[in-house]
Amino acid sequence: MGLEFLHEYGAHRMRDDAMRPLLLDTNDRSLEQESDEEVDLNYEEPADTWKPIDVQEVAIPPNWTLCPRGFIDGKDLGRTVAWLQTTEGYPIPVRLSEIGAVVMCNGSAGITREWCVIERVVSMIVDPFPWDEIESFAFALQEHGFRLLPCQKPQGRLTFDFQEMRKATQNRSLDEMMRLEKQALVYAKAMPVLIDGRLESRTGGFDEEKTAVVGMIKGHYRDYLHDQGWRTYYALRMGQRTPLFLLKQKNIDVVSWYLRIDGTADDLPTWGIVRLEIPAKFFSLTIGKDWSYINRLSRLICEYRCKDKSYQRASVSLYPIQRAEESLGALFAGSDPLVHHFYNLTRL
């Protein structure tokens, strides 16, 4: 059967279409997953006395060994390219992606690509189909350089909600991309690194106690702050940070803070504000809760901010991360050629 599998099950091509709201359920499960987190807002300052902390004038020693030199980013460039149905009529999306991760290093030659990994993956829910047909399909994909990523059914059951099935499929390739980012972290070993994203989902890629790793998060997925925290947040000027707060999570405890890396009071109130986090063990055991480390780090991150205003997310991006994205993008085959290649192979 091999790649004919899709054809045999009447798979249709699918046009490039953005994710739509779920058909049957509007709950955002990603938020529910994070509800395990505990927040301690009194970590650096008593919660009711929070005010912005200025790091603009902080001096960074020229040979500071904890200065992040490595910058890690991942990319999942893909889309749902086809859909088929089980014998019971459940819709099964097929997602084709190029996923990758890169380590950029800031050295004497400037910011250069130190290591990268790129893969082509096909993610889909496979369990409704006969094992021998999936085996043959996976084998044929492997022969053509694709890896089949079997997805879990959303919430352990099949659903007629295509968007929910699609989300599960997309999450699978994103998970795999994060595994590649963890490989990048392992590669970077003892080098102080900054990674674009949360540390929680990259645990295992670094030593919680010894690795100087910083996670930078651009979006807000949960309200961690109290009223005074929000007042402090909106009062941040460029080069100012909030006090640290402790986030106790399932896989790792981190200390976190908000930092405004760009913008003025005339911009949007949230303009240029990122959330940063480092492992709590590293900060308490290796750094000895030295707040000057946080200030130096914050100052340095402001220095690294992206100054290319044509770049879409420039206000919350760092130049080395922008370079990492561009570097990975250049190595990818690109969505359209890959999709057409896949259609040719599968005769869709």
Place this chain on the structure above:
Amino acid sequence: MPLSIAGTIAQLYKTAGLQQPTLQRRIVLLNELLGPYNLTCIEIAGLTSLAASNFLLQHGAFFDPIKNANQDPLAGYLYVSRTAGYIFVERNDLVVRRRFSAAHELGHYLLHFQPLIASTVPYDEDEPLIMSEALSLFTGDEEDDDTPTGRVFIPERASLASLLPPERQMEDEANRFAAALLMPAEIVSGLVERYRPVCRGDDLLWRLATEMLVSKAAIYRRLQDLHLSQLISASWN
């Protein structure tokens, strides 16, 4: 004379006219290996020995129900007569587990049932010989490390059971056969060598599992068998 697992697998590939897997072609085509044998593989939702018996009756495979059939839930079931064999797997199991169940039953067939049939041929070729093996249902999800166990039945020729190895040994052999077949040692070692420098712990397990289309629990057990499991728990220090 007991058959070696490695020898049986080598013979299996020879009979099927297939090449052994390589690092480039690392997913084993189990279904193609089943081809040359008179074994039919069937997926049934809610598999029990009774459901298997009913299926075979409805499809005219035989006229009398399987003796000792019951409603205990199963992951796999092997029914063998002198002339034909059927491997059933639980359709609601994960694909990776269904593959393992099918490989486990194939192991019983090649290591235990087929040699027994062959050994009885010169003496009582015309006597009916029915054998079956029921593999207990896996519990938990893909990550749970539950070693599959099963039971062999030879309902009409109990005396023949004495010619078989002890039950526990047979189950152990069937599991080792399935693991060695789906996760050949040289492929596992090669993949570990390839990914170990950058994959740690769980990530290495998931990587190997998706490279070979097996469960995480199965690859973990295989790494233990190959004395490679210490790599999974290797710490940062």
